[in-house]
Amino acid sequence: MDVVFNQIFAGVSFASILLIIALGLAIIYGTMGVINLAHGEFVMLGAYATWALQTYAGLGVVTALPLVFLAVAAAGWVIEKVIVQRLYTRPLDTILATWGIGIILQQAVRLGVGAESRFVRGPEWLSGNIEIGSLVMSNYRLFVIFFSLVVLAGTWMLMTRTEFGMKLRAVIQNRGISECYGIEAKKVYSVTFAYGAGLAGIAGALITPLFSTIPTMGTGLVVDAFLVVIVGGLGSLMGTAAAALLIGEVTALFSIVINDTLGRIAVLAGIILLIRYRPRGLFPADTRR
Amino acid sequence: MKRREFLGRAGAASTLGLAGGLSAPALLSGVSRAYAAGDDIPVGLLFSLTGAVAVVEHTLHDAALMAIEEINAAGGVHGKQLRPIIEDPASDPATYADRARRLMIRDKCVSVFGSYTSSSRQAVLPIAEQRNNLYWYPTLYEGRECSRNIMYGGALANQQQDILIPWLAENFGSRFYMVGNNYVYPKEENNYCKTLLKVLDGEVVHEEYVPMGHSDFSSVINRIRAEEPDVIFSTLVGDSDVAFARQYHAAELDPAKLPVCSLTRSEVEVKAIGGEAAAGHFSSAPYFMGHESAENEKFVEAYKARFGADEVTHFVSEAAYFQVYQFKAALEKLDPSNITPTGIRDAAVGMTMMAPQGEILIDENLHTHLWPKIGQWQSDGQAKVIVQSDKRFEPKPYAAYPGQECTGAGLVKS
Numbered sequence: 001m002d003v004v005f006n007q008i009f010a011g012v013s014f015a016s017i018l019l020i021i022a023l024g025l026a027i028i029y030g031t032m033g034v035i036n037l038a039h040g041e042f043v044m045l046g047a048y049a050t051w052a053l054q055t056y057a058g059l060g061v062v063t064a065l066p067l068v069f070l071a072v073a074a075a076g077w078v079i080e081k082v083i084v085q086r087l088y089t090r091p092l093d094t095i096l097a098t099w100g101i102g103i104i105l106q107q108a109v110r111l112g113v114g115a116e117s118r119f120v121r122g123p124e125w126l127s128g129n130i131e132i133g134s135l136v137m138s139n140y141r142l143f144v145i146f147f148s149l150v151v152l153a154g155t156w157m158l159m160t161r162t163e164f165g166m167k168l169r170a171v172i173q174n175r176g177i178s179e180c181y182g183i184e185a186k187k188v189y190s191v192t193f194a195y196g197a198g199l200a201g202i203a204g205a206l207i208t209p210l211f212s213t214i215p216t217m218g219t220g221l222v223v224d225a226f227l228v229v230i231v232g233g234l235g236s237l238m239g240t241a242a243a244a245l246l247i248g249e250v251t252a253l254f255s256i257v258i259n260d261t262l263g264r265i266a267v268l269a270g271i272i273l274l275i276r277y278r279p280r281g282l283f284p285a286d287t288r289r
Numbered sequence: 290m291k292r293r294e295f296l297g298r299a300g301a302a303s304t305l306g307l308a309g310g311l312s313a314p315a316l317l318s319g320v321s322r323a324y325a326a327g328d329d330i331p332v333g334l335l336f337s338l339t340g341a342v343a344v345v346e347h348t349l350h351d352a353a354l355m356a357i358e359e360i361n362a363a364g365g366v367h368g369k370q371l372r373p374i375i376e377d378p379a380s381d382p383a384t385y386a387d388r389a390r391r392l393m394i395r396d397k398c399v400s401v402f403g404s405y406t407s408s409s410r411q412a413v414l415p416i417a418e419q420r421n422n423l424y425w426y427p428t429l430y431e432g433r434e435c436s437r438n439i440m441y442g443g444a445l446a447n448q449q450q451d452i453l454i455p456w457l458a459e460n461f462g463s464r465f466y467m468v469g470n471n472y473v474y475p476k477e478e479n480n481y482c483k484t485l486l487k488v489l490d491g492e493v494v495h496e497e498y499v500p501m502g503h504s505d506f507s508s509v510i511n512r513i514r515a516e517e518p519d520v521i522f523s524t525l526v527g528d529s530d531v532a533f534a535r536q537y538h539a540a541e542l543d544p545a546k547l548p549v550c551s552l553t554r555s556e557v558e559v560k561a562i563g564g565e566a567a568a569g570h571f572s573s574a575p576y577f578m579g580h581e582s583a584e585n586e587k588f589v590e591a592y593k594a595r596f597g598a599d600e601v602t603h604f605v606s607e608a609a610y611f612q613v614y615q616f617k618a619a620l621e622k623l624d625p626s627n628i629t630p631t632g633i634r635d636a637a638v639g640m641t642m643m644a645p646q647g648e649i650l651i652d653e654n655l656h657t658h659l660w661p662k663i664g665q666w667q668s669d670g671q672a673k674v675i676v677q678s679d680k681r682f683e684p685k686p687y688a689a690y691p692g693q694e695c696t697g698a699g700l701v702k703s
Contacts, residue, residue: 003515010507017505107339115343117531117561122539129541136514138539141507210539211504212531212561216341220502255508260499261471263508 002134007256008249013141015248016148019241020203021221022228023155024196026240029229031172031192034084034094038102039225040218042197046072046204047213048109051118060123061209062143068205069198076197080190088189102218110215122209144206151199152241158195159237168192227271233281242282247271329365329372330620330628332357332613333392335403335413340380344527345557345605346405349427350375352606353402355595356613366617367625374398382412389413393420399630400425400616405605407431407474414439423630425616427608429552429574431477432686435695438630440615440637441656442608444575446481447688449552452661452678453573454485457550462519463491468509468533469524471498478524478552481689494518499525504532510540513547521549530554534562534570544569555603556670564670574604575659576646577672585645601670602645608657611644615651618642638697648681653697656684 021043028036049071053064079101087094126140159165170178171185179185204218211217228247232239250270254263275281334357336350337343354373361370374396376388385404392398393416400423404410410426417424417438429443457463463486469475479496486493494516499509513521525533530553537549550571556578559567578589578601588610592602602610619637620628634655641650650658658681664672687693687700694701 003511006511006514007508010505010511013507014505110339110343115339115347116557117344117528119561119563121563122535127539127541136540138541140539210532210536212528212535214344214528214561217504217528220504252508256512259497260503260508264500 003256004253005135007252009135009137009141011249011252012145012245013138013248014252015244015246016141016145017203017207017221018224018228018248019148019244020151020199020206021225022232022240022244023151023237024199024203025222025225026229026232026234026237027155027199028193028196029234030236031168032084032088032189033091034087034098034193035091036193036196037095037099037222038079038105039098039196039200040220040222041102041105042072042076042200042218043204043207043221044109044213044215044218045075045105046201047120047208047211047217048113048118048204049201050205050208051120051213054120061120061205062123062126065202065205068201072201072204073194073198077190077194079197080193084193085186085189106215106218113215115215118213120208120213140209147202147206151202152237155199156237164188164191227268231271231274231281233284236281236283239281239283246282329370331372331374331396331398332616333389333396333398333401333403334373334375335378335385335388335392335401336405337380337409338377342380342405342409342527346380348557348600348603348606349405349609351596351600352592352602352610353427353613355591356610359591360613360617366620369625371617378404378409382408385409386412386416389416389424390420393417393422399423399628399633402427402609402612402616404428407472410439421630423634425612427612428605431474432688433477433690434686435654435700437634437655437699439655440612440634440651441684441686442612442615443605443657444659444661445656445684445686445688446478447685448575448659448661448682449573450478450482450485451682452676453550453663454482454491455489456663456676457520457522457571458486458489458491461548463489464494464519465491465522466494466513466516466518466520467496467522467524469498470501470503470526470529472501474526475524477689479522482522484689499529501526501529503529506533506536509533510536510542513542518547521547523549523551524553525551526553527558528561530558531561534558535566538566554666555605556601556672557603559666559670559672560601564666564668567666567670568668570666572664572666572672573661574664575661576604576607576644577662577664577674578602579664579671580646580662580674582645582647584643588645604646607645611642611649614644615640615642650681652684654684654686654695656686656695658683 025039028034046068049068050061050064053059053067083097087097122140126143128139130137167183167188170183171188175185228240228243232243251263251267254266334353336346338347357371357373376392378384378388389401392401402425405428407430413424414436423438425440427442432445467479548570552573554572589602593600615637618640619633622636623632637651638653641648647660652658661678661682662674663676665675666672686695692703
């Protein structure tokens with residue numbers, strides 16, 4: 001029984017990381033219909049930005065978060081302006097283009113920083129565990145869970161409580177008509193893409209003390225994030241949150257009952273079944289294209 | 290008539306070298322003789338400088354290249370310089386095979402040094418055998434292979450585990466928790482570990498394999514907490530090992546009570562893990578950067594001077610380095626007008642040499658006699674050698690398979 005509670009916590013902790021990555025993906029897809037295959041590389045850029053800030057400026061992981069967000073958002077903004085913006089009328093081509101961007105980013109980091117794994121020190125004040133009976137929760141993972149909730153709440157506020165969010169929702173509903181009302185869809189797209197990239201960057205920063213920082217680290221993570229977005233319903237904020245939790249928990253529980261390898265297969269099979277019966281995901285957003 | 294005509298044509302084709310090397314060894318050795326007539330001796334370097342395994346392979350590349358440069362600076366072999374021909378197989382097994390063929394045929398290399406993973410070695414193996422060339426492979430590996438065209442410089446299961454397992458059982462207990470990545474190397478190593486544990490009346494409390502690149506180990510750590518083993522026996526590789534070590538540390542599992550003992554963790558991984566999280570855990574290897582010997586001091590100093598003070602040497606880069614010297618010593622034993630891959634191989638067998646880890650010997654089965662050591666990681670990222678074998682260990686690629694043996698004549702089954 002102790003294992004089950006610990007495993008539920010492990011699932012939540014995995015879900016919180018997935019959530020931050022998948023939120024960016026979901027927003028970018030929901031708004032612009034761009035399937036961003038370079039998203040994993042934004043996570044990687046976030047991790048390397050954290051490493052650079054720690055190595056050269058002495059900043060801790062947590063203090064570096066806002067800077068990492070801005071840095072990766074800026075990179076996303078430039079990429080949107082230079083490449084993605086030219087492809088809005090050809091959504092399928094964005095897959096190829098963003099995949100290419102991903103490879104370029106990976107190779108650029110490999111050439112610029114080096115191929116070897118980089119070391120990022122975790123925050124001292126978050127080391128250790130909180131133990132409740134036999135339930136052992138790592139402080140750092142608790143922090144990541146808390147932070148992902150803050151990010152979710154912040155994103156929700158941004159979408160529903162700000163002028164930018166209103167414009168964004170208008171563009172999602174109908175780009176043509178919202179442009180007639182004077183909303184600059186192009187600008188909204190740029191900012192959204194940058195925001196999504198920034199979120200990925202934050203995820204990258206948060207995982208550096210736990211995972212290894214290498215140029216290819218984003219590839220595996222982005223696959224999981226895609227699963228979350230598909231299961232959650234494309235472009236739906238609450239769907240993404242629910243799907244992240246679901247996949248995190250199911251993965252964790254399968255892993256303990258079977259093992260990690262078969263658990264992963266079981267999760268994939270479950271997702272295929274789910275999509276068979278709910279092709280638009282758990283909570284599809286009402287969008288018109 | 291028709292048949293004879295066909296045979297005649299086939300013969301003509303093979304004389305022209307069109308029919309490939311399988312049926313024409315005489316023709317091949319003829320080609321080999323021609324290399325030495327030139328001013329320098331071409332040597333193939335086949336290490337990935339890009340792609341997934343570049344992280345490790347570039348350090349092997351650096352070590353091998355450094356050895357070549359040292360040999361050239363000291364006057365070369367028979368007054369000839371070694372000319373490194375560098376190919377980048379980009380971490381892709383098919384490309385390894387392709388570039389190995391190119392090095393052996395087009396560039397006429399008498400030997401190719403290369404690769405880290407078993408999959409790349411297995412991709413090159415048929416090429417090396419077909420061309421009757423020599424492939425120098427520096428990595429520890431799972432054994433169960435017996436080729437006459439591969440020179441194995443890394444440790445086998447028996448060379449890593451024979452000292453380690455009894456030592457662990459004595460100092461920590463014999464209830465082992467096995468965790469590894471899901472492919473052939475961890476499974477073979479665990480098989481051998483189980484045969485050793487059986488003798489010690491040990492027990493495997495859990496055995497599990499996670500997918501390659503797996504990076505969230507919270508389930509594994511929870512299961513470890515639940516099973517309460519004595520030792521974690523790890524065959525995780527690369528970033529999985531790094532992630533596991535960092536999460537193990539973050540979960541505050543105490544290495545003094547429950548140490549992780551790895552067959553694959555070297556100075557490279559520890560650098561990425563961070564000394565603090567790696568401290569207290571163990572690795573078994575024939576070489577550690579902190580090993581004290583005159584040869585090692587020279588090796589480490591030269592490596593740091595060449596590639597930077599932060600760089601580390603490890604038990605695979607050491608083998609990549611000494612294998613070039615073994616190659617050189619074998620060349621020196623041959624008549625410069627008749628240097629062939631088979632000649633180099635036969636000259637190398639039985640040869641001893643002072644390597645950074647100690648005096649090593651090439652067995653007739655083309656594997657290397659090595660010096661097992663157990664190192665405990667310190668917070669400065671270096672291992673303190675706490676157990677050092679008092680004798681050289683002979684390589685047994687079929688140690689886990691009684692009745693089979695790799696000898697100078699190839700695989701023998703009894």
